[in-house]
Amino acid sequence: MRKNRKKLVAMLLTVAMLVMLLPATVFAEGTDVNAMYTDAVNVMKNTVSDEVSSTNAWVIMELARAEALTAEQANAWYTNLENTLRTQNSAKLPADSSSVPNIVTILAVTAIGKDATNVGGYNLLEPLADLNYCTGYVTTTASALVAIDSKKYTIPTVSAGGTQTTREALIQTILDARNTTGTWGYSYAGTDYADVDTIAMCIQALAPYYNSNADVKSAIDVGISKLSDFQADDGSFNYQSAESAAQVIVALGAMGIHPMTDARFIKNGCTIADGLAIQYVAGQGFKDYTGLVNMGITTVQATYGLVANNRIVNQKSSLYAMTDAVDIIQAASEATTTEASTTTATATTAPTTAAPTTAALDQSPATGDTAPIALFALIAVASVVGVVAINKKH
Numbered sequence: 001m002r003k004n005r006k007k008l009v010a011m012l013l014t015v016a017m018l019v020m021l022l023p024a025t026v027f028a029e030g031t032d033v034n035a036m037y038t039d040a041v042n043v044m045k046n047t048v049s050d051e052v053s054s055t056n057a058w059v060i061m062e063l064a065r066a067e068a069l070t071a072e073q074a075n076a077w078y079t080n081l082e083n084t085l086r087t088q089n090s091a092k093l094p095a096d097s098s099s100v101p102n103i104v105t106i107l108a109v110t111a112i113g114k115d116a117t118n119v120g121g122y123n124l125l126e127p128l129a130d131l132n133y134c135t136g137y138v139t140t141t142a143s144a145l146v147a148i149d150s151k152k153y154t155i156p157t158v159s160a161g162g163t164q165t166t167r168e169a170l171i172q173t174i175l176d177a178r179n180t181t182g183t184w185g186y187s188y189a190g191t192d193y194a195d196v197d198t199i200a201m202c203i204q205a206l207a208p209y210y211n212s213n214a215d216v217k218s219a220i221d222v223g224i225s226k227l228s229d230f231q232a233d234d235g236s237f238n239y240q241s242a243e244s245a246a247q248v249i250v251a252l253g254a255m256g257i258h259p260m261t262d263a264r265f266i267k268n269g270c271t272i273a274d275g276l277a278i279q280y281v282a283g284q285g286f287k288d289y290t291g292l293v294n295m296g297i298t299t300v301q302a303t304y305g306l307v308a309n310n311r312i313v314n315q316k317s318s319l320y321a322m323t324d325a326v327d328i329i330q331a332a333s334e335a336t337t338t339e340a341s342t343t344t345a346t347a348t349t350a351p352t353t354a355a356p357t358t359a360a361l362d363q364s365p366a367t368g369d370t371a372p373i374a375l376f377a378l379i380a381v382a383s384v385v386g387v388v389a390i391n392k393k394h
Contacts, residue, residue, distance in 0.1 A: 033260065033273040036280055037306040041066050043285050044303050047295065050076040052084045052093065054101050055296060057108040062304040064111035064328065065311065065319055071332030074112045078329065081105065082120030091122040099133050099144060106147040107320065113327030117153060125153055130162035131169055138177035138184055139198055142205035145170040149208055150322045174202050175215055183223045196230050196237045199223045200247035204320065207254035220255070224264070227251070233268040236275030242286040242298055245276040246305025253308040253318045260309065273309070276302060 045068060048059045060077055063069035085091065093101040106116040106124050116124045125148065127133050134144035145167065148155060158164045179185055184202045185195035203223050209216045227248055230237055238244035249272055252259040260271045279287040285299035293299070308319040317324050 033271075033277075033306070033309065036273070036277060037310050039282055040280075040285070040299070040303040040306050041068050043283065043299065044068075048073055048077075050080040052077075052081050052105075054104045055300060057101075057104040058297075058300045058304065060108040061104070061111040062300070062307050064108070064113075064325070065304070065322075066307045069112065069328060071328050074328045078109070078112065078114060078119075081109070085120050085122040091124055091126045093124070098136075099127060099140060102127050103140075103143045103147045106153075107150055107322075110147075110150045110322045111325055112329065113325045113331075114329075116147075116151070117156075123156060126156050129156040129158040129165050131158075131165045131173075132163055134165055134170060135173055138174055139201045141170055141173045141177070142201045145174070145205040146320050149205075150320050151325070152323060171206065171209060171213065171216065174205060175219055177202075178219065181226075183219070183226050194226050194230075196227060196241075196244045197247050199226055200244075200251040203227075203251040204247075204254045207251075207318075208321075210255065224252075224255070224257075228264040231265060231267050231272070232275065233270065234275055234278065235267060235270030235272055236278055237272075239289070240275065240278045241289065242276055242279040242302040243288075245272050246301040246303075246308075248272060249276075249305040250308045250319050253312045254320065256312075256318075258312055260313075276305065 041063065044059050044063055048063060048069070049056055050073075056077070060069065060074070064074065084093070088095045090096075091102070093105055102124055106128075109116040109119060109124065128144055128148065135141050144165075147153075148165075148167070148170075155165050155167070174184075177184060179187065179192035179194075181192050181194040183194050184198040185193045186198070187193070200223075203220050206213075206216045206220055210220055211217070227237075231248075232240075234240070236245060237248055248265075249259045252262065252265070259265060260273055265272055276286075279298075279302070281287065281293050285293045285295050286302040288294035288298040304319060311317065311319060
């Protein structure tokens, strides 16, 4: 009797030790950054469509960079984009509007592995060839530079009467926009203020030039220091704005700085992820300043901030550095062709082979979370069986 009790205790201790070794995401009361990332991406999957709009282009971009966009989704959107350009017979989206739709669409096209200089015969960068089209508020200029550099595109020649856009002109325009705070922001009632979102977006654009331009290096160093100063003790920025937190994450990622481990961005033991999580509602998205979940720009920005962080964690290129982007549509087509050829060859050489069982068809690899759970479940069952067996003996 005593010996069996010792065996039972030993089994239960083994189970307890294995539970302690399981990933924190399985048993944590709250949601860690990885679970928040996965959930946010899944929320965005339910909103993506073929609509040609700035908001949907952001969703296309972030899902593609998360490697979560299907070839069918990419193809439906890209086909609609081609048709839209042909119908309006203009590279501007929509025709004669601000540069923002073109900038975002360039990023989305590039993210799915396509060439933004030839979408149905139209060059989406043509409108950006005029410097006047890329300026206005400094974040517009910064975004234009981000789009142009996303795949190191060549800037087209401007049409007659315009001012030729160059990378140097965009960089200088951004640098010249700094105010008396020494960084980027806004003025109100004659006083200059630094602004988190503006600083972060300018850093995102200037990051590729940090090591080659002394003025850029100085501006970014000041900007990063300001961002650190702006972070609150709960890890958040701008009164817990999810959008601001996302922009900082993207900026740090562009600089090769790990957003969640760099000491400058850990306050009172809280990281940017902790600040972002304040506005997070599992399965729904992120709240804006009204306290309500905003499925528009708030959740979109928060999600691409998490995508940027995930890419840094997994040692991939930063969010907007897309020279490594694979053509999602073409890759799927080639995979289908290869699969069809393989199936045909197999059918020819082995026509009498029995159909595979359901178990054989399910070859999906277990994830880092599910494998330990399966092991835990197996051991737990074994423990229960052991307990039943012991009870039967006594």
